Amino acid sequence: MSDILELSAAQAAAAIAAGSLSATELFDFYRSRAAADEAAGEDGLNCFTWVAEEAPGASAPAPLGGVPLAVKDLFCTKGVPSQSGSRILEGYLPPYTASAVARLDAAGASLLAKTNQDEFAMGSSTENSAFGVVRNPWDRRRVPGGSSGGSAAAVAAGLAPWALGTDTGGSIRQPAALCGIVGLKPTYGAISRYGMIAFASSLDQAGPLTRDVRDAALMLRHMVGRDECDATSLQFPEAVALPTAERLDGVRLGVPEELSGEGIEGGVLDAFQAALAHAQELGAEVSHVHLAHAPQALSAYYVLAPAEASSNLARFDGVRYGMRAGDADQPSDLLEMYTRTRHDGFGAEVKRRIMLGTYALSSGYYDAYYGRAQRVRTKIAGDFAAAFEQVDLIVTPTAPTVAFALGEKTDDPLAMYLNDVCTVPMSLAGIPAISIPCGLSAGLPVGLQIAGPAFSENRLLAAAHALEQAIAFDGSGARV
Amino acid sequence: MAQLARLALSEDEIEPMARELSAVLDHVARIAELELDDVAPTSHVVEVTGALRPDVPRPSLPRELALAQAPAVSEDGFLVPSPQAQ
Numbered sequence: 001m002s003d004i005l006e007l008s009a010a011q012a013a014a015a016i017a018a019g020s021l022s023a024t025e026l027f028d029f030y031r032s033r034a035a036a037d038e039a040a041g042e043d044g045l046n047c048f049t050w051v052a053e054e055a056p057g058a059s060a061p062a063p064l065g066g067v068p069l070a071v072k073d074l075f076c077t078k079g080v081p082s083q084s085g086s087r088i089l090e091g092y093l094p095p096y097t098a099s100a101v102a103r104l105d106a107a108g109a110s111l112l113a114k115t116n117q118d119e120f121a122m123g124s125s126t127e128n129s130a131f132g133v134v135r136n137p138w139d140r141r142r143v144p145g146g147s148s149g150g151s152a153a154a155v156a157a158g159l160a161p162w163a164l165g166t167d168t169g170g171s172i173r174q175p176a177a178l179c180g181i182v183g184l185k186p187t188y189g190a191i192s193r194y195g196m197i198a199f200a201s202s203l204d205q206a207g208p209l210t211r212d213v214r215d216a217a218l219m220l221r222h223m224v225g226r227d228e229c230d231a232t233s234l235q236f237p238e239a240v241a242l243p244t245a246e247r248l249d250g251v252r253l254g255v256p257e258e259l260s261g262e263g264i265e266g267g268v269l270d271a272f273q274a275a276l277a278h279a280q281e282l283g284a285e286v287s288h289v290h291l292a293h294a295p296q297a298l299s300a301y302y303v304l305a306p307a308e309a310s311s312n313l314a315r316f317d318g319v320r321y322g323m324r325a326g327d328a329d330q331p332s333d334l335l336e337m338y339t340r341t342r343h344d345g346f347g348a349e350v351k352r353r354i355m356l357g358t359y360a361l362s363s364g365y366y367d368a369y370y371g372r373a374q375r376v377r378t379k380i381a382g383d384f385a386a387a388f389e390q391v392d393l394i395v396t397p398t399a400p401t402v403a404f405a406l407g408e409k410t411d412d413p414l415a416m417y418l419n420d421v422c423t424v425p426m427s428l429a430g431i432p433a434i435s436i437p438c439g440l441s442a443g444l445p446v447g448l449q450i451a452g453p454a455f456s457e458n459r460l461l462a463a464a465h466a467l468e469q470a471i472a473f474d475g476s477g478a479r480v
Numbered sequence: 481m482a483q484l485a486r487l488a489l490s491e492d493e494i495e496p497m498a499r500e501l502s503a504v505l506d507h508v509a510r511i512a513e514l515e516l517d518d519v520a521p522t523s524h525v526v527e528v529t530g531a532l533r534p535d536v537p538r539p540s541l542p543r544e545l546a547l548a549q550a551p552a553v554s555e556d557g558f559l560v561p562s563p564q565a566q
Contacts, residue, residue, distance in 0.1 A: 092549060093548075093549060094549075095541060095545045095546070095548070095549075096541075187526075188524075188525055188526055189526045189528070202523060202524050202525075228533035231528060231531035231532075232524065232526065232528055232531075234526060234528065293514070295510070296510050296511050296513075296514060298507075299507055299508040299509070299510040299511045300508075300511055302504060302507070302508050303508050303511070310485060314486070317486070318551055319550065319551075319558050319560055320546075320549070320550055320558055321549040321550060321551075322549070322551070323551065324551035324552065332561055333561060333562070333563070334560055334561045334562065334563040335486075335563070336488075336561075337560065337561050338486045339482075339483075339486050339487060339488035340488050342485075342486055342487050342488070343487060343488035343489065343490070346487070348493075351487060351489075351493075351497070352497065352500060352501065352504075354485050354487060355481055355482065355485055355487070355497060355501060356501060356504060356505075358481055358484050358485040359481055359501070359505075362481070362484065368512070369508070369511075371521060372511045372512065372514075372516060373508075373511055374521030374522055374523060375514075375516040375519040375520070375521050375522075376511050376514060376516065377521070377522040377525075378519050378520055378521060378522040379514070379516070379519060381522060381525060413500050413503070413504060414503050414504060414507055417504070417507075428525075429525060430524075430525030430526055454525075454526070
């Protein structure tokens with residue numbers, strides 16, 4: 001039944017509920033596609049680090065009815081390898097499951113596979129994984145974006161109906177843009193972080209990577225809410241609606257000049273302008289706004305995120321889990337065991353960020369780096385608050401370029417970091433933002449980012465849905 | 481700095497690390513250009529109050545599960561090299 005591939009996750013769940021599709025048939029369909037990619041290793045897309053061996057047994061009826069779900073490697077899944085793309089956690093089998101995954105499971109989403117990612121979510125190309133690079137299904141010589149590159153490529157290629165990712169500075173939105181799918185970073189605190197292997201705790205947020213906006217809303221609906229295992233999680237203030245909007249009458253869209261001109265490549269700007277024209281045809285009012293501190297956002301982010309990472313990653317010391325350097329039966333000095341384990345276990349980018357973060361937090365430099373970056377963060381949140389006095393939603397290109405060539409930016413960390421220029425400001429402000437595909441440039445997808453105030457997900461999803469219908473992006477070019 | 485971060489770096493890693501970190505530090509120096517003296521720092525963007533869960537006892541992770549993923553175990557604890565070796 002090849003038209004299974006054409007069903008969105010919501011449609012598949014409805015077909016299962018109606019009895020026209022069996023959950024086992026659906027699972028087996030995707031399981032065999034995912035397993036084929038896994039078996040091909042780097043000759044395939046290399047989306048997965050683990051694929052289920054068989055379909056789960058029959059279960060009670062649930063809203064998601066057994067629709068298979070791909071989950072980013074860094075979510076702890078009980079008894080299933082959860083390695084966060086790192087050698088230091090190779091083969092790690094957690095004793096518990098992350099709250100976001102557990103909630104989706106309870107709603108009837110079955111774990112299909114774990115997806116490849118940049119090590120500890122540090123990267124924008126999924127070239128920093130201990131388990132090999134992921135390829136972009138639109139052009140296998142190019143990156144899928146990152147760090148949720150395995151999740152994005154799997155959904156775009158039709159190897160999974162939908163996937164769970166995480167976003168710290170753009171790690172859901174940017175790969176969604178580069179792979180031509182939908183990616184939503186919810187409001188900070190909307191979804192529990194419990195069981196997510198931490199990168200930067202004040203920024204990390206789980207979210208959906210899906211084929212369409214409706215699926216993103218459906219997955220979000222089953223993840224949100226307060227969790228007593230995450231003190232920063234919040235009760236979502238309203239029910240998450242499945243969007244049906246077709247129009248944008250009276251919706252005020254703001255285009256920040258700081259994020260829609262300099263540094264954005266021409267083909268991306270063309271697709272962005274075309275999307276704005278669609279928005280106006282649908283009745284939206286488009287105007288310019290200012291995010292005066294956006295140019296400093298990336299700088300602040302590359303202080304705050306590495307600082308938090310250097311602290312979070314202190315737990316990987318070769319004692320309680322993961323690998324230990326050398327022969328465990330002939331221990332040397334404890335300090336040497338720590339430093340050698342971390343040398344052998346972490347990849348180059350992770351070491352760079354740990355060093356950067358340790359420096360930014362060290363005595364004598366703390367105020368100049370971490371303290372100042374936190375104050376810039378206040379300014380950025382203030383910029384957004386002021387902008388949302390004038391407009392309902394803010395729109396930008398998601399990424400400054402389309403998918404770039406494998407290896408193109410691996411030797412220049414700063415060039416890699418610049419991928420996040422349009423996504424980092426929203427992360428620092430903790431506000432929700434979605435990327436939807438808005439066209440092609442040179443045959444490669446371009447993403448449109450829409451951001452709104454905290455907990456405005458329903459409005460955001462409605463606007464994204466209306467634009468999605470008008471743009472009518474064809475993602476079939478990426479299917480394998 | 482590597483010692484502070486508990487990170488061994490080999491000879492051939494030191495030069496590229498220093499060069500790349502310098503480039504990144506030059507970029508992040510942009511935050512020094514702003515006037516921020518009267519701005520409060522933001523550590524978390526959402527205000528959470530009363531985040532404590534009910535004070536109800538519940539079982540913790542069983543010892544054998546906690547030890548199951550350790551690289552080295554001795555009886556009922558994690559085995560590590562002596563801090564005073566050598």
